[in-house]
Amino acid sequence: MIKRIFTSIQVGSISRWTFQYIPKRFNSIPVERVKDFVDVCIIGGGPSGLSTAIKLKQLDQNDSLRVMILEKSSDFGSHIVSGAVIEPKSINELFPNEINPQGIALPSDLITKVTSDHMLYLTKNSSYSLPEPPQMTNKNKNFIVSLNNVVKYLSERAEELGVEMYPGISVSDVIYNKNKDGVIGVVTQDMGIDKNGVAKDSYEPGMEFYSRFTILAEGCHGSLSKKVINQFNLRKDSDPQTYGLGIKEVWEIEPSKFKRGEVLHSIGYPLSSDTYGGAFMYHFENNLISIGLVIGLDYSNPYISPYLEFQKLKKHPVYSDVLKGGKCISYAARALNEGGYQSIPKLTFKGGVLIGCSAGFMNVPKIKGTHTAIKSGIIAAEEIYKKVQHLDSVDEENFEDQEIIDLVEYETEFKKSWAYQELYEVRNVRPSFEKFGLIGGLIHSGISTMITNGNEPWTLHNKTPDYAKTKNAELYKPINYPKADNELTFDILTSVSRTGTFHDEDELCHLQLKSKSLKRHSKMNWEKYKGVEQRFCPAGVYEYLKDDKGDVKFQINSQNCIHCKTCDIKDPAQDINWQVPEGGDGPKYYMT
Incomplete structure (x- = not known):
């Protein structure tokens, strides 16, 4: 039944189809949802969600638990973006008997051991070596990987252990208990609703999954995590989360320029001294390199375009000398957690937990979060299993009346772990x-x-969220960015075409305006920020267009969305609410 309902077809195309308005979700469709009951429901099939599932089934020797992963991408790994230098510590804890001679529990064809490290300070045309802080030392101990290939591998391991795996499934809402003080399940996104909110002939209602434990492993700024954090006030004792936007390309370069295992990081150019961020270039396999720029979303100048700053980076001699003669084969972008220790919310709520980047466990100085995400999943699984093995079997008829467990032990144990200590040490x-x-x-x-x-x-501490740090455009001059040369630099739609992103042309828009009106949104943001949305978005989703009368019209090209979540984070008016589209929609990244 589940597989029949959740069939999804991915088609690689790109469009500039636009919305003239954003309707409310259609509420008059008669809905009769299929219900299912599981022990553990994991939302998100990235490193943290998969490690939770794997560890649970490793512990479940009698195969008595139903463990399920719901993943919105069309297949596991398709929405994964990472600079992809990983530490082996937590993956070795997950598979302690499978550590290979290189020192990591992953197949040799998935890894490249780091052989050299470089840290540079860039000016416009020059570079200067900097001493590497201990956190950024990778040589002979860490590994360059394609993280989406690692996720695919972990998904295969999870399936072998008996985890129920469902890619192409967007989860749109949580189910609260009668008192609304706990979570007892989730609802998957309805399929077949048109852009006006009307059910099409293909309409199929989402399912309701009830579970003893709901694990939110959605990654950075997940839509369900937002709801749960707000519902249960999980940030009352923490700083606001802060974010960066990571933009990345994968290139195939000339063999003479390829240096397998080389890792380069840089700060300075192209970013101004008051804009936090840095760049990277990793040589991993088969003449392939990944190059990227991370820019803190707390920047104040609304004329900054992170995408175009990245294009400028590639023209610097340090990077252009490597890229010239090569071919760009993939593009990706994703928001990253940067708040660290101070921004970790309460990790538990009745009926569930936050793990991985849903909780914000990225180590910013290391530019790594995979190892801490996997560790959080391992700890969550261990504590869940201690509880669930002593519970009676699921009583489906009286599920809402069963005791909801607040797994406070997970947070206690995480705070005892090396992952928490690591985040504390770099908190400042x-x-x-x-x-x-x-x-x-x-x-x-x-x-x-x-x-x-x-x-x-x-x-x-930081008590001001990123969106509130955006200043009025009148305080700055517009930035004149160079035009694309189509050799090293590209226009934004060319880059988006390399993401394989797809959304049905006639589906309900997942980029919701809280104001319910394009005109009202434009009025809130245009005068103050002169179109900041069309600059912070790395996919050409948002535009301000002038009509014949000179009036400015706000436009949403939702087909182009690559699910980076930047709009939800950086919009100064906080009017844009990113929600999941239909399952299987979005980018299909390759080798990221």
Whole structure:
């Protein structure tokens, strides 16, 4: 039944189809939903969700638990974006008997051991070597991988263990208990609703999945995680989460320029001194490299375009000398958690937990989050299994009346782990750049990472969310970015065509305006920020167009959305609400 209902076809195409208005979700469709009952329902099939499922089934020797993963991408790994240098510690804990001679529990064809490290400070035309902080040392201990290939491998391992795997399934809502103080399940997205909110002939209602434990492993700024965090006020004792936008390409370069295992990081150009961020280039396999730029979304100048800053980066001699003569084969973009220790919310709620990037476990100085995400999944699985093995079998008829467990032990155990300690030790690195600027941040970070080792008796805080740091356009001059040369740099729609993204032309828009009106949204943002949406979006989704009368019209090209979530995070008016589209929609990344 599940597989029949959740059949989805992915077609690689790109369009500039637009909405003239965003209707409310159609509420008059008669809905009779299929219900199912499982022990553990995991939302998201990335490293954290898969590690939770794998560990649970490793512990479940009697194969008595129903463990299910619902993943919105068309297949496991398709929505994964990462710079992809990983530490082996947590994957080795997951498969302790499978560590290969290179020191990691992954097949040799998936990994490239780091053989050299470089850290540079860039000016417009020059570069200067910098000492590497301990957190960024990768040589002979860490590995370059295609993270979506690693996720595909983990999904195969999970399926072998008996985890129920359902890609192409978007989960649109949570099911609360009668008192609304706990979560007892989730609802998958309805299929076959047109752009006006009317049911088509192909309409199929989503399913309701009830579970003893709901695990939110959606990645950064997940739509369900937002709802649960707000519903249960999980951030009451933490700073707001802060974010970066990572933009990345995979290139096939000339063999003479390929240096297998080389890792390069840089700061400085093309970003201004008051904009946090940095770049990377990793040589991994078969003359393939990944190159990218991460820019903090707390920047104040609304004329900054992260996408075009990335294009400028590729013209710098350090990068252009490697790329010239090569071919760009893939493009991707994704928001990243940057808040670190101070922004970790309460990790548990009745009936479920937050893991991985849903909780914000990225180590910003390391530019890594996979190892901490996997560790959180392992801990969650261990604590869930301790509870669930002593529970009676699921009583489907009286499910809503059963006790809802608040798995507080998960948060307790995570705080005892090396992953939590690691995040604590670097807690002052990212906020030091916000507080003291580039030079002051470098000095403070150097002291924190090389001298005090995170034991300084203070913790820097940030109480202002990224969207609120955007300043009025009148304080800045527009930035004149160079035009694409179609050799090293490309226009945004060319790049989006390399993501394989797809959304049905006639489906309900997943980019919802809280104001319910394009005109009202334009009025809120245009005068102050002069079209900031069309610059922060790395996929050409948002545009401001002038009509014959000179009036400005806001337009949403939802077909182009690559699910980076930047609009939901950076919109100064907080009027854009990113929700899941139909299952299987969105990008289909290759080798990211």
